[in-house]
Structure formats: C-alpha cells, structure tokens
Amino acid sequence: MTESNLQVLLRRRPxxxxxxxxxxxxxTPPPVxxxxxxxxxxxxxxxxxxxxxxxxxxxxxxxPVDLGAVMExxxxxxxxxxxxxxxxxxxxxxxxxxxxxxxxxxxxxLLRIDPAExxxxxxxxxxxxxxxxxxxxxxxxxxxxxxxTVVVSAASGAVGQxxxxxxxxxxxxxxxxxxxxxxxxxxxxxxxFDACVDHRGALDAQLEAVCPEGIDxxxxxxxxxVQAAVFPRLRDFARxxxxxxxxxxxxxxxxxxxxxxxxxxxxxxxxxxxxxxGFIVSDTGxxxxxxxxxxxxxxxxxxxxxxxxDVVPGLHRAPEAFIGLLEGRNFGKLVVAID
Amino acid sequence: MTESNLQVLLRRRPxxxxxxxxxxxxxTPPPVxxxxxxxxxxxxxxxxxxxxxxxxxxxxxxxPVDLGAVMExxxxxxxxxxxxxxxxxxxxxxxxxxxxxxxxxxxxxLLRIDPAExxxxxxxxxxxxxxxxxxxxxxxxxxxxxxxTVVVSAASGAVGQxxxxxxxxxxxxxxxxxxxxxxxxxxxxxxxFDACVDHRGALDAQLEAVCPEGIDxxxxxxxxxVQAAVFPRLRDFARxxxxxxxxxxxxxxxxxxxxxxxxxxxxxxxxxxxxxxGFIVSDTGxxxxxxxxxxxxxxxxxxxxxxxxDVVPGLHRAPEAFIGLLEGRNFGKLVVAID
Numbered sequence: 001m002t003e004s005n006l007q008v009l010l011r012r013r014p015x016x017x018x019x020x021x022x023x024x025x026x027x028t029p030p031p032v033x034x035x036x037x038x039x040x041x042x043x044x045x046x047x048x049x050x051x052x053x054x055x056x057x058x059x060x061x062x063x064p065v066d067l068g069a070v071m072e073x074x075x076x077x078x079x080x081x082x083x084x085x086x087x088x089x090x091x092x093x094x095x096x097x098x099x100x101x102x103x104x105x106x107x108x109x110l111l112r113i114d115p116a117e118x119x120x121x122x123x124x125x126x127x128x129x130x131x132x133x134x135x136x137x138x139x140x141x142x143x144x145x146x147x148x149t150v151v152v153s154a155a156s157g158a159v160g161q162x163x164x165x166x167x168x169x170x171x172x173x174x175x176x177x178x179x180x181x182x183x184x185x186x187x188x189x190x191x192x193f194d195a196c197v198d199h200r201g202a203l204d205a206q207l208e209a210v211c212p213e214g215i216d217x218x219x220x221x222x223x224x225x226v227q228a229a230v231f232p233r234l235r236d237f238a239r240x241x242x243x244x245x246x247x248x249x250x251x252x253x254x255x256x257x258x259x260x261x262x263x264x265x266x267x268x269x270x271x272x273x274x275x276x277x278g279f280i281v282s283d284t285g286x287x288x289x290x291x292x293x294x295x296x297x298x299x300x301x302x303x304x305x306x307x308x309x310d311v312v313p314g315l316h317r318a319p320e321a322f323i324g325l326l327e328g329r330n331f332g333k334l335v336v337a338i339d
Numbered sequence: 340m341t342e343s344n345l346q347v348l349l350r351r352r353p354x355x356x357x358x359x360x361x362x363x364x365x366x367t368p369p370p371v372x373x374x375x376x377x378x379x380x381x382x383x384x385x386x387x388x389x390x391x392x393x394x395x396x397x398x399x400x401x402x403p404v405d406l407g408a409v410m411e412x413x414x415x416x417x418x419x420x421x422x423x424x425x426x427x428x429x430x431x432x433x434x435x436x437x438x439x440x441x442x443x444x445x446x447x448x449l450l451r452i453d454p455a456e457x458x459x460x461x462x463x464x465x466x467x468x469x470x471x472x473x474x475x476x477x478x479x480x481x482x483x484x485x486x487x488t489v490v491v492s493a494a495s496g497a498v499g500q501x502x503x504x505x506x507x508x509x510x511x512x513x514x515x516x517x518x519x520x521x522x523x524x525x526x527x528x529x530x531x532f533d534a535c536v537d538h539r540g541a542l543d544a545q546l547e548a549v550c551p552e553g554i555d556x557x558x559x560x561x562x563x564x565v566q567a568a569v570f571p572r573l574r575d576f577a578r579x580x581x582x583x584x585x586x587x588x589x590x591x592x593x594x595x596x597x598x599x600x601x602x603x604x605x606x607x608x609x610x611x612x613x614x615x616x617g618f619i620v621s622d623t624g625x626x627x628x629x630x631x632x633x634x635x636x637x638x639x640x641x642x643x644x645x646x647x648x649d650v651v652p653g654l655h656r657a658p659e660a661f662i663g664l665l666e667g668r669n670f671g672k673l674v675v676a677i678d
Contacts, residue, residue: 053610060610061575223606236400242608262601267562269581269617271392271399276615278608 003041005030006315006338008099010065014055017250017326022055023071023319031104038087038110040095040103042077045315045336046124047322048158049221052249061280070098071318075338076113076123087112094123099318101338111289117297125333126307127296130158133243133281135292137219138166140284141241141277146171148216149235151207153226155196156183156308158333159243163219164193165305172217175210177203177226179328186331190306203229214238223247223260231264234274242278250326308332314339342380344369345654345677347438349404353394356589356665361394362410362658370443377426377449379434379442381416384654384675385463386661387497388560391588400619409437410657414677415452415462426451433462438657440677450628456636464672465646466635469497472582472620474631476558477505479623480580480616485510487555488574490546492565494535495522495647497672498582502558503532504644511556514549516542516565518667525670530645542568553577562586562599570603573613581617589665647671653678 004027011024033039054065054072065072075098079091084107087093092115097103113123125131142163144150150167154160155176164174164187176187176196184196197206199222207229214235220227223245234240248260268274285292299305310330312321318336325334343366350363372378393404393411404411414437418430423446426432431454436442452462464470481502483489489506493499494515503513503526515526515535523535536545538561546568553574559566562584573579587599607613624631638644649669651660657675664673 061612220605220609223604227605242605242613244609245606248604248606260604260606263603263605264601265562265587265599266559266566266581266602266615267584267587267599269615270559270583270619271617273400273617273619273622274581274615275617276605276608276613278610278612278614280609280612283612 003030003101004028006101007070008315008318009068010055010071012067013057013064014052014250018052018055018319018323020319020323025316025319030102033081033083033104036084036106037104038079038084038093038107039081040075040077040093040097040105040110041080042075042101042103042338044076044121044124044311045099045318045338046074046128046130047312047318047325047334047336048073048130049244049246049249049325051322052326062282070100072096073099074124074129075103076120077338082107092120094128099315101315118300121309121311121335121337122307124335125158125309126162126300126305127293129281129285130333131162131296132285132289132292133159134162134166135295136281136285136288137241137243137279138163138170141275141279142167142217142219142239144170144172144217147173149173149175149211149214150217150219151175151177151211151215151230152193152219152221153177153199153230154221154246154328155187155191155193156332157221157330160219160221161191161307161332162305165191165299167217168192168194169299169304175215177222177230183331186308190308192306199226207233217241219243221246228264231268234268234272236272238272238274240274240276242276246326310334311337313337342369342440343367345440346409347654347657348407349394349410351406352396352403353391353589357391357394357658357662359658359662364655364658369441372420372422372443375423375446376443377418377423377432377446378420379414379416379432379436379444379449380419381414381440381442381677383415383460383463383650384438384657384677385413385467386651386657386664386673386675387412387469388583388585388588388664390661391665401621409439411435412438413463413468414442415459416677421446431459433467438654438675440654457639460648460650460674460676461646463674464497464648465501465639465644466632468620468624469672470501470635471624471628471631473498473501473505474634475620475624475627476580476582476618477502477509480614480618481506481556481558481578483509483511483556486512488512488514488550488553489556489558490514490516490550490554490569491532491558491560492516492538492569493560493585493667494526494530494532495671496560496669499558499560500530500646500671501644504530504638506556507531508638508643514554516561516569522670525647529647538565546572556580558582560585567603570607573607573611575611577611577613579613579615581615585665649673650676652676
C-alpha cells in the first residue's frame with residue numbers, strides 16, 4: 001500500500017455555523033482489515049445536511065460523532081483488499097464509513113453495486129440516500145395523486161431534485177422553491193418542474209401567482225421563512241412531508257437544537273385536516289433499497305430522470321464544501337471526489 | 340298541536356367571545372311536515388365547541404349559520420307526526436336540525452335509535468358525535484398501542500372522557516388534562532385515568548411528574564398553553580391527534596379565524612418523526628356509526644365505560660350554556676333538556 005490515508009476529524013463542536021477550525025485534516029497509515037473485514041478505497045464522499053446534527057452533542061435520532069473521531073458520511077469506492085468471503089479486490093461498494101480515503105469495513109455493512117449501471121457518484125445522490133429519502137417520503141407520507149400540486153423546497157438540492165421529478169412522473173403539477181435565478185432556471189428547464197419560485201424574492205406574491213388554488217403536498221427541506229410562506233396555502237387534506245429544516249440547523253444550540261423560533265399556529269391542522277409528518281430515511285428505507293434502485297434505474301434508462309451534482313475535488317476541501325452546503329452555496333447534489 | 344315551537348336564532352356574529360345578545364329566542368308555530376318529512380319533538384339538544392365556527396363568517400370546513408336562522412345542532416327526540424314511510428309517531432330519532440323544540444325533517448336525514456339501549460341523551464355524547472369523534476380519531480390517527488402513554492386535553496369533556504377510556508381499554512397509560520381539582524378527581528376516580536393534571540396549576544412540572552418518559556399520543560382539544568407544554572414532551576414516533584383548539588375559538592376573528600398566535604417550531608417533527616394530523620368526524624365518521632355504536636354499547640353493557648353529562652334545563656338557556664362551554668364552565672358533556 002503506497003497511498004496514505006487522509007481523514008477529516010471533528011475537532012470541536014460548532015457553535016452555530018461550522019467554521020474550518022471545527023475540523024482537522026490528518027494523514028495516517030491506511031487501516032489494516034481484520035478477519036471478516038474489507039479494505040475500501042473511497043472514490044466519492046457524500047456531503048449532506050444531516051451531518052450538522054452529528055456535529056452537535058444535542059439529543060437527536062442518532063448519536064453524535066465523538067470529538068477527535070472521523071466525521072460520519074457515506075462513500076462509494078472499490079475493494080482493495082478483502083478478508084471476508086464474497087468480496088474481492090475490484091468490487092464496487094457503498095458504505096457509510098466516513099470522511100476518509102480508506103476504511104476497513106465489516107463485510108456485513110457493505111452494499112455491492114454494479115458500476116455499469118450508472119456513474120459511481122450517482123449512488124450517493126439520485127441512487128443513494130438522498131434519492132431513497134425522496135422515494136420513501138413520497139411513498140409513505142406525501143402520496144401525491146395525479147393532478148395535485150406539489151411544492152418542493154430546496155428544489156435543486158440532492159433530495160428536492162428527485163422529489164419533484166418523481167412527483168411529475170406521478171402526474172402532479174410540481175413547483176420548486178430555490179435560491180436564485182440560475183437554480184430556478186435549472187429546476188424548470190433541466191428537471192422539468194412546472195414552475196420554480198426564488199426564495200430570495202417576494203415569496204408570498206410568487207407563490208400566489210403559481211399556486212393560486214393552493215398546495216396539496218409540501219416537501220419541507222428548509223423551514224423558516226419558506227415554511228411560513230407555504231403553510232397558509234396548504235389546501236384541505238394537504239400533506240406536509242417533514243424531511244429537514246436546514247434553515248435552522250445552525251441557528252439554535254443547546255439542550256434541544258431543534259427548539260428554535262415559533263412555527264405556524266396548528267389550528268389550521270384541524271380545520272383543513274392537514275397531515276404534518278416527519279421521517280428519517282434510515283428508519284425504514286434501506287430494506288427497500290433494491291426496489292427503489294430498480295425503479296430509479298428504469299427511469300434513468302428511459303431518460304425520465306435527470307440530476308445535477310456539485311463535485312468538489314479533494315477530501316481536504318470537504319469542511320469548506322460542507323460549510324457552503326448549509327448556506328446553499330452548492331448547486332446540486334454535493335459530493336467530494338477523493339483523489 | 341298545543342305546544343308552540345321555541346327556537347334560538349343567531350342574531351349577529353360574535354366578536355370574540357359570544358354574548359347573550361348574539362342570540363335571540365323566539366316562539367313560533369310548530370312547522371308542518373311536508374310529504375316525505377317527519378315532525379320531531381326534541382328532548383335533548385347537544386352543545387358542542389364546533390358551533391362557535393358556525394357563528395363566524397370566516398372560511399371553514401362547513402358553511403356558517405345565516406344571520407336570523409336557527410342555530411345548528413344535533414338533537415334527540417320523538418316523532419310526533421309522519422308523512423314519510425318507515426317512521427311513525429313515538430319513534431325515537433337523532434337528527435341535526437338545530438336549537439329548537441320542533442323540527443320538520445326529511446326522513447332520509449334521520450337516524451332511528453332504540454331508546455331501550457341507553458338513556459336518550461347518551462346519543463348526543465358517548466353514543467353520539469363526540470363519542471364517534473373519539474373513536475374515529477383513535478382508530479385513524481392516534482392508533483395507541485398497549486403500554487403507550489396517551490395524554491388527553493379537556494379530559495372531562497364530551498370527547499375527552501371517551502378518548503381516555505377507549506385508550507385504557509386498549510392497554511395504554513392514560514393521563515388527562517382538565518381545569519380544576521374537581522374535574523381532575525372525576526377523571527381519575529370516576530373515569531379511571533391513571534393521572535390527571537390541572538392546567539390551572541404549573542403544567543410543566545405536573546407533566547414532568549406524570550409523564551417522565553414522554554408522551555406517545557396527544558389528543559388535542561385545546562391548543563394554546565396546554566399544547567405548548569405538551570409538545571416538547573412528545574416521544575419519537577408520537578402522534579398528535581388534532582381534534583380541536585377550543586382555547587383559540589374566541590381569540591381570533593378575521594379572514595382566517597384559525598390563524599392565531601404562533602405554534603411550536605416544527606423541527607422536532609423531523610427529528611422525532613412526529614405525525615400531527617387533523618380530522619373532522621363528519622368526513623368519514625357517519626358511515627361507520629353502526630360499528631361504533633355496537634362497540635360502545637358492548638362496553639357500556641359490560642360496565643367498562645362511564646360518562647358524565649352536564650344537563651341544562653330549558654332551551655332558552657342554551658346561549659348562556661354555550662358561552663360557558665367555551666370558558667370550560669361545563670362539567671361533562673353539555674346538553675340542554677328541552678321541556
């Protein structure tokens with residue numbers, strides 16, 4: 001093994017928005033696989049908003065990353081050495097073993113993928129956790145029916161892109177919300193949404209113009225001012241799929257980092273018979289991964305599904321890229337190419 | 340026909356809390372049933388919080404009562420004359436034809452009940468719309484599992500009484516919230532809830548004491564400060580059954596009477612995978628009434644279900660009784676005995 005391992009460690013817990021000094025990039029010897037393990041060389045690392053929660057000591061649905069430990073994250077790569085039956089050097093695999101070049105991984109926690117099916121990095125986005133998130137949330141909560149109006153926040157992001165296109169495939173009218181004219185143009189012209197409104201502009205007036213009869217399904221990735229503008233426009237029996245609230249991940253620290261500023265009065269939930277439901281893809285998603293991937297590959301093969309990635313070269317740039325993700329500076333699914 | 344009709348009309352739309360002058364009690368000749376109609380003499384009238392919405396011109400799930408018209412409401416009584424096949428004088432029926440002594444009712448809109456099964460007024464409470472509301476909301480949204488902790492606001496009220504007892508029958512730990520020591524005592528000693536906290540006292544501390552491990556199902560009848568105290572205690576995968584928000588029915592008038600003061604930040608809905616869902620019993624409840632009534636009569640017959648009514652004598656007192664209902668002055672299901 002000639003290459004060293006490169007790792008990004010969590011050095012301290014961010015106060016509010018993370019800064020570069022919260023991370024540390026270190027060079028170490030590659031790990032040695034134990035019996036039953038496989039040594040994987042990562043090619044792409046996924047950067048996703050949920051990682052902000054792992055940096056905080058606040059109680060959440062998963063335990064935080066320890067200080068001094070490698071940051072958590074999904075990656076795709078190749079097996080370079082195997083001490084486990086069923087895996088051989090050259091196999092392509094997914095796993096979630098962190099912001100690093102090499103990982104020694106128990107074979108049971110690897111997912112083998114066929115590199116001929118799609119570009120490798122797609123298994124971190126449209127064919128990975130973000131795509132599965134979109135699919136599960138629509139299947140279980142959103143349940144959009146043909147002709148319904150579906151509004152998707154963070155529409156050009158990793159999850160939003162897939163949500164909107166799947167809703168279009170189900171016969172819905174789909175409206176995106178994104179930041180800036182360039183992202184909005186991409187959402188309508190490239191992804192085929194029916195409209196996209198710019199949350200940097202007058203959101204109320206824009207929503208009124210494109211959703212004059214209200215909203216049946218709202219996919220929430222954002223929270224904050226976007227949620228406040230959408231909520232009063234929900235129609236009777238609307239579903240609000242609570243996937244994330246990125247606008248407040250950096251805002252509040254403390255015992256409960258999801259406390260935060262007040263939300264909408266819930267009286268309308270009775271009157272309009274709304275359903276507001278949250279989910280975490282890891283609760284129920286992975287056992288359905290094969291069915292999801294099959295469906296998505298079908299759409300991709302038939303040219304019915306597009307996606308955009310924002311590829312940052314170099315693992316040492318992961319902290320900076322992640323900081324930008326929380327500010328919406330990425331354009332498309334954010335991945336790091338690991339050289 | 341020697342008796343006159345007595346009717347309570349909506350004279351003007353209340354501004355905030357209704358006052359006596361918003362209503363008018365008039366004496367009129369009894370109506371004459373047309374072909375296909377039945378003349379019913381009401382014995383008991385139901386008074387329920389939803390009626391506040393009918394007094395307002397604000398957009399809601401049902402159209403408002405016209406000014407000068409008889410107030411809407413359910414009643415039980417006897418057929419005194421029939422011009423419809425299938426109904427004869429002496430039959431006992433339920434209908435929803437308003438705050439009045441007599442009503443001429445199309446036969447198709449009557450529900451025949453067997454007066455031997457239960458006291459007549461029970462068909463307005465435990466066996467009526469409020470009981471059906473409890474049953475439907477638990478069945479469709481709350482779905483409490485044995486061992487879960489269920490918290491019920493307005494626990495001594497028409498709906499709350501039934502919710503808590505049905506949840507106990509499903510093997511749950513049930514905690515009520517009610518106003519004052521006397522109601523709390525009734526909820527635990529008479530209805531058999533495991534605990535009851537007094538919302539006039541220190542709600543946070545009391546909830547901490549009786550729900551130290553959090554809440555799996557919250558039945559919302561109230562909103563406001565009670566909701567604010569309960570919300571942070573919801574556990575992962577908790578369900579919040581949005582049945583009503585009586586605390587704000589009088590608070591806000593305007594284009595949307597359900598706007599109101601801010602609610603909880605919804606970030607916790609993602610992290611805890613909460614489900615917050617509203618319902619109106621009339622959407623799906625009545626086609627299931629027979630199954631509901633059969634189940635409830637089974638529980639009553641076996642001594643497993645109790646209820647308390649607050650019976651106000653005299654239709655002319657309905658406005659005053661309704662005003663008190665919105666202030667929590669009633670104790671148990673509020674009905675008016677019509678002499």
